[in-house]
Amino acid sequence: MxxxxxxxxxxxxxxxxxxxxxxxxxxxxxxxxxxxxxxxxxxxxxxxxxxxxxxxxxxxxxxxxxxxxxxxxxxxxxxxxxxxxxxxxxxxxxxxxxxxxxxxxxxxxxxxxxxxxxxxxxxxxxxxxxxxxxxxxxxxxxxxxxxxxxxxxxxxxxxxxxVYFEKMSFTMDEFLTCSIKGTYEIVKNTEESNQIEIKEFIRLLHKFINSYGISKSYEDILEYYSQNVWKLGFQHSPSRNPDNLVKLYGPRGNSQRFGYIKLV
Structure with missing residues (x-):
């Protein structure tokens, strides 16, 4: 300069x-x-x-x-x-x-x-x-x-x-993972259907996380879920409605689009 x-x-x-x-x-x-x-x-x-x-x-x-x-x-x-x-x-x-x-x-x-x-x-x-x-x-x-x-x-x-560069990143990662598991169990025990739309699940998860004073947007949580859900062993199924589809990643970065989480 x-x-x-x-x-x-x-x-x-x-x-x-x-x-x-x-x-x-x-x-x-x-x-x-x-x-x-x-x-x-x-x-x-x-x-x-x-x-x-x-x-x-x-x-x-x-x-x-x-x-x-x-x-x-x-x-x-x-x-x-x-x-x-x-x-x-x-x-x-x-x-x-x-x-x-x-x-x-x-x-x-x-x-x-x-x-x-x-x-x-x-x-x-x-x-x-x-x-x-x-x-x-x-x-x-x-x-x-x-x-x-x-x-x-x-x-x-x-x-x-x-996430791995955020302060207390390991604690945050653990909190998000536990929140996903906890929300899944709540939905599984209260939902009459045997599946739930992924986007609806993320809305419930977002509300749950925010109730703890954690500032995470819906988009942030959706991205975290899509990148890390393979670690939890959840089962997913496709949707005929393209608006319901969410890209989910595997451990090697490969991806597939799904619309629902199976409640099994």
Whole structure:
């Protein structure tokens, strides 16, 4: 960003030339910074001398990784396309001092983190499979398109900020799971029919959760149910009415559309 006469600032943008191929990157985001980055959609890194980050241009794509509990538990958490790259000497945060900033078009989060150790054998940028932390010592690193595609296709993604990064995330996850089970048992014992529409069930579940003072929208709860219900072993059946159909995901991210929950 340049300071012009009169105190006006302009950005020095880096654009990719027509016909020039996009590049692919991995970038470290620590948990403590993620909510701020999610809100602003602007990346910066700690290393002020990084040549890699200076090479990023519009339309490049970035996969994000984070050490969720320690440096040996590095996981991929999402990805996003670059809208623009620009220079700005102001620090994004106290420890993120790089003058190069990257504005993202958006971030898609994996519904569950993808542990690096689970897919390291299939990633070409990881040369030494026995020393997994080593390739992630750099905050920012270029990878090839094949590795990018392999990572991003491993897990279903969502624009919603992931539950596993919320405060008390494990407690929240447990609460939501128990709420689903509890609502199911109530409906099963009170409903005369042997099934209930999924959307009606979610409305009841939403009301139940809100009664505890938990601020979750109907859409958030529906998405959580669709991503996690496979863990509970519920049985579902289709509907002839397309308006009743809800996409439910399996453990590998595969999906099917159903309209009803069986009360068995």
């Amino acid at each position: 340049l300071l012009l006469k009169g105190g006006v600032h302009i950005k020095q943008q880096t654009l990719r030339s027509a016909g020039e191929s996009s590049k692919y990157w991995i970038c470290r985001i620590d948990e403590e910074y993620l909510s701020r980055i999610d809100e602003q959609k602007i990346l910066s890194i700690a290393n002020q001398e990084s040549n890699a980050v200076k090479s990023v241009k519009a339309e490049d794509k970035i996969v994000f990784f984070s050490p969720l509990s320690n440096e040996k538990n590095i996981s991929f958490i999402g990805y996003g396309p670059v809208e623009e790259a620009f220079d700005d000497p102001e620090y994004l945060l106290d420890s993120l001092k790089s003058g190069r900033k990257i504005k993202l078009k958006g971030i898609k989060y994996f519904t569950e983190p993808i542990p690096v150790k689970d897919i390291a054998g299939d990633l070409k940028f990881i040369k030494d499979k026995k020393n997994l932390p080593y390739p992630f010592k750099s905050e920012f690193k270029e990878i090839n398109q094949e590795d990018f595609n392999y990572i991003t296709r491993r897990m279903n993604s969502s624009k919603t900020f992931p």
